[in-house]
Amino acid sequence: MAAGAASGGSAVTDTYKDARTWLLLPAWLTLTILVAAPVFMMLIYSFLTKEFRGGVIWEFSLAAYDQFFFDRGLFGDDPAKIEWTYILIFWRSIWQAGAATILSLVIGFPTAYFIATRPEKSRPLWVFLITIPYWVNLLIRTVSMKFLLRDQGPLNDFLINIGLIDSPIHIVNTNFAVQLGLFYSYLPFMVLPIYAAVERYNFSLSEAAADLYATKATTLRRILLPAVKPGVIAGCILVFVPSMGSFLAPDLLGGAKNFMIGSLIEEQFKGNAGNWPFGAAASMILMSMVLVLLMFYARQQAKSEKAEG
Amino acid sequence: MKNLMKTSVAALALTVGANAAAAEGNLVLYHWFEYMPQEVLDKFTAETGIEVTMDTYDSNEAMLASLKAGAIGTYDLAVPSDYMVSIMGSEGMLDTIADGELHNKGNIAPEWVDVSFDPGRQSSIPYQWGSTSFSVNRDVYAGEIQTTDILFNPPAELQGRINMLDSQGDVTALASLHLGIPQCSSDREQLKALNDLLQGAKAHWASFNSDTAKEVLVSGDAAAGMIYDGFNSKAREEGANVEYAFPTQGYIAWMDNVVLLKDAPNRDSALKFMDFLLEPENIAAITNYAAYNAGVTGVSEFLDPALAAQPEKNPHADAGNGVFIQVCDEATQAVYDQIWTNLKK
Numbered sequence: 018m019a020a021g022a023a024s025g026g027s028a029v030t031d032t033y034k035d036a037r038t039w040l041l042l043p044a045w046l047t048l049t050i051l052v053a054a055p056v057f058m059m060l061i062y063s064f065l066t067k068e069f070r071g072g073v074i075w076e077f078s079l080a081a082y083d084q085f086f087f088d089r090g091l092f093g094d095d096p097a098k099i100e101w102t103y104i105l106i107f108w109r110s111i112w113q114a115g116a117a118t119i120l121s122l123v124i125g126f127p128t129a130y131f132i133a134t135r136p137e138k139s140r141p142l143w144v145f146l147i148t149i150p151y152w153v154n155l156l157i158r159t160v161s162m163k164f165l166l167r168d169q170g171p172l173n174d175f176l177i178n179i180g181l182i183d184s185p186i187h188i189v190n191t192n193f194a195v196q197l198g199l200f201y202s203y204l205p206f207m208v209l210p211i212y213a214a215v216e217r218y219n220f221s222l223s224e225a226a227a228d229l230y231a232t233k234a235t236t237l238r239r240i241l242l243p244a245v246k247p248g249v250i251a252g253c254i255l256v257f258v259p260s261m262g263s264f265l266a267p268d269l270l271g272g273a274k275n276f277m278i279g280s281l282i283e284e285q286f287k288g289n290a291g292n293w294p295f296g297a298a299a300s301m302i303l304m305s306m307v308l309v310l311l312m313f314y315a316r317q318q319a320k321s322e323k324a325e326g
Numbered sequence: 327m328k329n330l331m332k333t334s335v336a337a338l339a340l341t342v343g344a345n346a347a348a349a350e351g352n353l354v355l356y357h358w359f360e361y362m363p364q365e366v367l368d369k370f371t372a373e374t375g376i377e378v379t380m381d382t383y384d385s386n387e388a389m390l391a392s393l394k395a396g397a398i399g400t401y402d403l404a405v406p407s408d409y410m411v412s413i414m415g416s417e418g419m420l421d422t423i424a425d426g427e428l429h430n431k432g433n434i435a436p437e438w439v440d441v442s443f444d445p446g447r448q449s450s451i452p453y454q455w456g457s458t459s460f461s462v463n464r465d466v467y468a469g470e471i472q473t474t475d476i477l478f479n480p481p482a483e484l485q486g487r488i489n490m491l492d493s494q495g496d497v498t499a500l501a502s503l504h505l506g507i508p509q510c511s512s513d514r515e516q517l518k519a520l521n522d523l524l525q526g527a528k529a530h531w532a533s534f535n536s537d538t539a540k541e542v543l544v545s546g547d548a549a550a551g552m553i554y555d556g557f558n559s560k561a562r563e564e565g566a567n568v569e570y571a572f573p574t575q576g577y578i579a580w581m582d583n584v585v586l587l588k589d590a591p592n593r594d595s596a597l598k599f600m601d602f603l604l605e606p607e608n609i610a611a612i613t614n615y616a617a618y619n620a621g622v623t624g625v626s627e628f629l630d631p632a633l634a635a636q637p638e639k640n641p642h643a644d645a646g647n648g649v650f651i652q653v654c655d656e657a658t659q660a661v662y663d664q665i666w667t668n669l670k671k
Binding site for chain 1: 345385388389391394395413417492493494495514517518521528530531533534536538544545547583656659660661663664665666668670671
């Protein structure tokens with residue numbers, strides 16, 4: 018991560034300087050073919066005319082963006098008002114992804130701290146344990162989650178058996194289930210960068226703080242957190258961004274009653290709507306939002322590095 | 327974005343696959359999930375020496391999108407439902423089967439020859455047909471269920487425990503039957519009423535799920551749910567006390583058809599496979615597996631006798647008519663798409 022490079026200090030002698038072009042070629046090719054080209058294609062598609070039942074007509078059109086931002090009523094001939102439908106869908110996605118990120122942070126930070134403070138020899142084992150559930154396909158993990166949470170599932174059975182509740186709590190098909198599913202899907206992306214940051218943290222700083230009569234809370238707030246901030250931010254981005262575009266958890270755990278951005282876009286390509294330009298436009302808007310977020314992060318990062326000197 | 331990437335990668339993979347499949351004696355099938363027993367494919371390979379490759383999809387629309395995104399010319403055969411045959415025909419995605427090319431064409435049951443979605447069976451043969459309606463868990467609700475009120479104006483016991491198919495066509499068609507309005511209405515009052523009905527009913531629905539329509543009934547997550555007839559008999563076999571309804575307002579009839587795709591890389595193999603599926607014994611094996619109905623004469627002796635007696639196959643005397651999903655024109659469809667977005671926003 019950027020943080021690693023920053024703390025790594027001054028420029029390193031490049032042993033493989035002469036081969037640099039060739040070493041980078043696979044990465045460049047992959048990025049061009051699998052990232053830049055599809056994104057560019059989507060950008061163009063978002064400005065084309067929709068073909069009935071999927072496909073595009075090669076004529077310039079702003080209809081997709083118009084549909085996103087303006088509401089012309091059920092029949093399309095009312096005077097244009099601001100369209101809240103898609104803003105609502107985006108807002109819901111941001112909210113769900115945000116909740117999942119906070120949940121991941123609250124549980125991931127202590128976990129990462131715990132791992133980083135184990136003896137050096139046993140740390141790889143703990144990291145390894147974190148990754149084990151992720152050897153299983155995401156779809157299967159999400160479905161299993163549903164089986165665990167359902168009304169007649171083990172979780173509710175357990176809570177009823179120990180007498181904590183009388184009737185099952187409905188978790189499946191709620192927003193909370195979606196947040197839980199997202200949290201579970203992306204937790205390691207929170208734990209690993211924070212672990213990397215905490216592992217590099219010089220614990221004698223905490224001792225020094227204690228010697229100077231700082232409380233444990235103050236040490237955490239003023240010493241540890243600022244030092245590992247880049248890891249925390251990286252973790253938050255790695256959880257938040259994929260959560261926003263996710264459609265497995267909303268469909269399977271949320272009951273697909275309400276579109277999230279991911280399912281809205283999927284519907285445009287695979288569903289009845291068959292509106293490719295609109296799907297492309299929604300993807301573009303989503304991507305712009307993520308880009309703004311990342312640029313904001315990059316600027317903050319640059320600023321703090323400057324401040325540190 | 328993730329989707330597009332998936333599609334592009336899939337398209338790439340398919341192109342590679344297609345090149346491999348262009349050799350003699352291959353057949354590339356694009357089919358629904360869980361709809362083709364492996365034994366039937368093995369039997370075809372044993373009889374003809376043709377190797378079958380099968381990819382699957384989970385909705386008519388997903389199949390159409392994939393073909394439109396460039397997979398046409400990769401597959402020989404697909405299995406669209408009735409209305410999707412019309413759409414694919416009008417999009418020019420189907421090849422015409424000349425007279426005499428299919429030796430077993432005479433086996434098609436007479437009532438399924440001159441169908442509205444492919445008059446005279448120019449490009450398709452029947453695969454399976456059945457109905458789409460809903461069923462109710464009788465342990466939860468003992469009252470009258472032969473009405474679409476179960477879904478759109480449900481009794482207290484079922485409120486909040488209903489699963490709908492995640493399919494715009496099926497949901498709006500059934501809602502139109504409930505209101506007694508045409509499926510492709512351009513009457514604004516009717517369309518507003520449809521919009522309002524769905525908005526109001528949504529509060530009583532727990533989820534929209536097609537793939538797991540059977541599982542949610544078996545597990546008890548849903549107490550009522552839209553379902554295909556064959557799925558419901560499987561749910562009963564798995565122990566759910568569910569009763570399939572034939573509402574008096576009517577229900578959805580459907581037929582899946584094997585179509586010969588334009589630019590089929592293995593056209594001869596495809597025709598052989600269509601002939602193979604028109605043999606009563608072979609199509610009956612699929613019917614026994616999927617628990618729907620075949621559209622071929624002479625199947626009855628090969629069918630599992632229990633199948634014909636199933637409640638899902640025998641509408642009661644007061645049942646409404648089974649109606650096919652209709653194909654609307656572009657302007658009308660735009661309103662229905664808007665209604666669906668309103669429903670799921």
